[in-house]
Amino acid sequence: MKTLLEIADILKSKNCIYILTHRYPDGDTLGSAYALCRALQLIGKKCKVLCHDEIPSKFRFMNDYVKYEEFDPEYIISTDVADIKLLGDKLLAYSDKINMCIDHHMSNKSYADIAFVDAMAAATAEIVYELIQNLGVPIDKEIASCLYIGISTDTGCFKYSNTTAKTHKIAYELINKNINLSKINSELFEKKSKEALSVEYMVYSTLEYFFKGKCAIIRLMQSMLDKAGINDNELEGIASIPRQIDGVKIGITIREKKSNLFKVSVRTTEDINAIEICEAFGGGGHPRTGGCTIEDDLENVKERLLTVIKNKYGW
């Protein structure tokens, strides 16, 4: 694997760069991409962030931190994208042209010419923080804000087990750049719309336990979103509900994306590998946090997940 200094040198030699993010974008894929985009623009590169989906409103302010430019790419990077399948249809045309991938997913599929994958990093933004230092670009308030968003999102605000001493050291350095910490934290981790709260209440009522409480499943159906009048991407915290429960080793959140198409989030305790479960359905992720997409009706989706778990762990 190349060093971050070598990665930085390669980027310095390119002029027109696209940065691809994954679909259903979160704070890490976007924060990493926008931070890197701004850093590259500051050293005179043309650069642009692309995403299949619309940017969720709470992240949209990062768009003001970069200049918008129309150009054809000479070099294509992806940030926090473990698999080209996660790019989404609108970016599919680039899937065999990705020159460089910067990621922290152990399950990364090595689809790029050059990959820098550090599964010990709590967030891709931790890697991008060091990459920007290797580019020699001073980290300003805007870059720091993007990176803080990446790091705090992927660690559940320093709560998840991927958080390390280094994560806090980087946070200390980013906050010292005078970012609006309390506003960002309140937007990302505290604020909930009345609508989101009412959906959460509906989701709680779907909670089911399996295997003597070792597995808990909740579901989020389109009808709930319709009833509350909100969008799925305003509900980040939902997936952490079932695994929180005492005794639950596998917490599963099944989100209906459209009729008979479900996005499944799997959160596990230390002794269970979420990747193993998700790979059975063509997905991946991290040891404690995995995801996959299953096309079937709801009862079958549940049944198939429970069967994989039963077979794998003998429950």
Place this chain on the structure above:
Amino acid sequence: MKTLLEIADILKSKNCIYILTHRYPDGDTLGSAYALCRALQLIGKKCKVLCHDEIPSKFRFMNDYVKYEEFDPEYIISTDVADIKLLGDKLLAYSDKINMCIDHHMSNKSYADIAFVDAMAAATAEIVYELIQNLGVPIDKEIASCLYIGISTDTGCFKYSNTTAKTHKIAYELINKNINLSKINSELFEKKSKEALSVEYMVYSTLEYFFKGKCAIIRLMQSMLDKAGINDNELEGIASIPRQIDGVKIGITIREKKSNLFKVSVRTTEDINAIEICEAFGGGGHPRTGGCTIEDDLENVKERLLTVIKNKYGW
């Protein structure tokens, strides 16, 4: 105010020390007390932590980090206790004998002979961290664990607006002492018993909005705890529910302690001072997080709180 070095010198000159914590003890009052107790024992002092209430089970392991000794106190300290009223009946006998108070509550009532109050500190544990350094005691894994618990509890795991760059720097240094970070975080901020979850679900159903959504009130009644079969102190997160809601400036949680006795938590956004509201009922706290106790029936408690808010803010 004395410096922490002067405070440390005073402590070094004493031999038999009690450390008092506040009732309904949280991670900060206990973490600060146990960290300081261990540090003082490490330099040969007799020292003991006292609390009116039983220590909540998730904090009880800190008891193993100190030696238990019977002795009469020569010197009495309090940690994170803003007012002697917060000591609880069992410690009331000490209330006019407190020699030193270490606290971060702006509303501290200056009841001790010597007070070190730093309202800029996110937690009393931040102050104790520096005090222990001034004592010249190396911070070991056990002290670091206690201090991390104090800091993370009072910042909602680095999420609340009191969190600063310094908070993360101290966290970095404590985590480097090899504390069991992921276990502590999961115990304090992730794990919920099935019972706690079911109470939360009941509490959600009590949510009421006032003043066009600027104030939200939830209540936690003894009957809910009885129904679920758990204790109030296993429900830390409840008080942060109402203020999270978009548009809510004052989030109030009313907890029934016994018939016609309610503990009220007030959380506010930046433009509202929670202390002002709580002081109207003899309480206090921080600008964003206050508390008070009101003896009356539930409807009157609500009515009286709403009247104070209405008069103060003209809503």
